Amino acid sequence: MKNVTLINGDGIGPEISNAVVKIIDASGLKINWDVQTAGEDVIEKEGVPLPERVLNSIKKNKIALKAPVTTPIGKGFRSVNVQLRKELDLYANLRPCKNLPNVKTKFDNVDIVVVRENTEDLYAGIERQVDVDTAESIKVITRKASERICKFAFDYAVNNNRNEVCVVTKANIMKLSDGLFLESFRKIAENYPQIKKREILVDNLCMQLVQKPEQFDVLVLPNLYGDIVSDLCAGLIGGLGVAQGANIGLDYAVFEPVHGSAPDIKGLNKANPAALLLSAVEMIKYMNEFVYAEKIEKALFKTLASGICTADLGGRASTTEFTDAIISNL
Ligand code: NAI
Numbered sequence: 001m002k003n004v005t006l007i008n009g010d011g012i013g014p015e016i017s018n019a020v021v022k023i024i025d026a027s028g029l030k031i032n033w034d035v036q037t038a039g040e041d042v043i044e045k046e047g048v049p050l051p052e053r054v055l056n057s058i059k060k061n062k063i064a065l066k067a068p069v070t071t072p073i074g075k076g077f078r079s080v081n082v083q084l085r086k087e088l089d090l091y092a093n094l095r096p097c098k099n100l101p102n103v104k105t106k107f108d109n110v111d112i113v114v115v116r117e118n119t120e121d122l123y124a125g126i127e128r129q130v131d132v133d134t135a136e137s138i139k140v141i142t143r144k145a146s147e148r149i150c151k152f153a154f155d156y157a158v159n160n161n162r163n164e165v166c167v168v169t170k171a172n173i174m175k176l177s178d179g180l181f182l183e184s185f186r187k188i189a190e191n192y193p194q195i196k197k198r199e200i201l202v203d204n205l206c207m208q209l210v211q212k213p214e215q216f217d218v219l220v221l222p223n224l225y226g227d228i229v230s231d232l233c234a235g236l237i238g239g240l241g242v243a244q245g246a247n248i249g250l251d252y253a254v255f256e257p258v259h260g261s262a263p264d265i266k267g268l269n270k271a272n273p274a275a276l277l278l279s280a281v282e283m284i285k286y287m288n289e290f291v292y293a294e295k296i297e298k299a300l301f302k303t304l305a306s307g308i309c310t311a312d313l314g315g316r317a318s319t320t321e322f323t324d325a326i327i328s329n330l
Pocket residue numbers: 012067068069070071072073081240241256257258259260261262263264265270271272273275312
């Protein structure tokens with residue numbers, strides 16, 4: 001039996017992680033879940049939002065499935081999500097966006113993989129209050145991190161039969177920082193003659209994505225653009241309720257949806273567990289359990305194809321009804 005760390009999160013986290021664990025159990029795949037709590041709720045007892053025990057559990061098990069954790073805006077603690085990615089050096093954030101059966105969207109030919117750098121850029125958290133009316137954030141881009149994320153994107157393209165990798169920057173304005181990212185891309189690209197290369201500015205990319213998304217294949221971006229563009233791509237395939245993700249490093253991998261803790265629908269049995277479920281499917285493939293991954297994915301697609309879905313996709317099913325329908329389709 002495989003050991004996997006499970007972070008239930010907060011907001012809608014516990015509802016969707018219960019649903020996903022139930023579906024995986026029903027598939028017959030045996031996983032020993034090492035349940036770990038993190039976030040605001042544990043601060044009172046343990047003093048910090050991301051206790052050492054959570055990191056130790058992931059270091060021991062090597063794999064984690066994570067539901068969203070709330071980050072208060074403007075005050076309080078640093079994001080557990082950002083900290084986790086940094087502490088475990090989960091440098092690649094992988095967010096595949098592909099149309100799903102019966103999920104109606106403006107476009108029906110979206111198949112984009114967003115590869116987001118996960119450890120630096122404006123997310124390095126280096127900020128200072130210059131004076132009462134001025135604050136500064138420092139954008140950090142290093143050659144090492146830029147080259148390894150570009151290499152990850154090209155390796156992903158080769159291993160998954162993709163044709164093109166497109167680098168996204170604003171190197172015309174941020175000539176040093178984004179310029180270094182672009183330079184790193186060009187250097188790494190030389191090692192992949194079989195893959196087409198493309199360069200685009202992030203503002204132009206956003207316009208193109210909402211007009212002709214089918215032209216894009218694998219995108220590689222610095223952290224902040226990656227964060228924003230992956231939500232845009234999630235919107236192209238039906239929204240955050242279906243957008244999966246993974247944070248991958250050399251030693252560990254944490255699988256989590258793109259969306260946050262959705263406090264507006266917390267506890268209402270309305271949340272769509274599909275994004276976490278699709279993230280779990282990727283995790284199961286990463287564990288080389290392809291038969292179970294395919295079984296679960298097929299059951300989800302069959303459920304969607306039959307018209308059963310949650311409110312975010314225009315349906316009427318509650319989280320538990322949708323979950324039960326998937327289980328009966330396994
Ligand atoms: P959000 O992704 O939680 O919600 C945005 C909108 O999408 C809301 O209307 C919400 O109801 C809807 N939504 C999201 N997931 C859904 C699902 N599975 N099913 C149905 N509807 C869904 O983004 P927001 O409101 O900006 O962030 C809320 C909190 O989550 C913040 O504290 C933020 O920092 C945190 N967050 C955590 C992440 C993580 O743990 N990886 C990622 C993004 C945000």
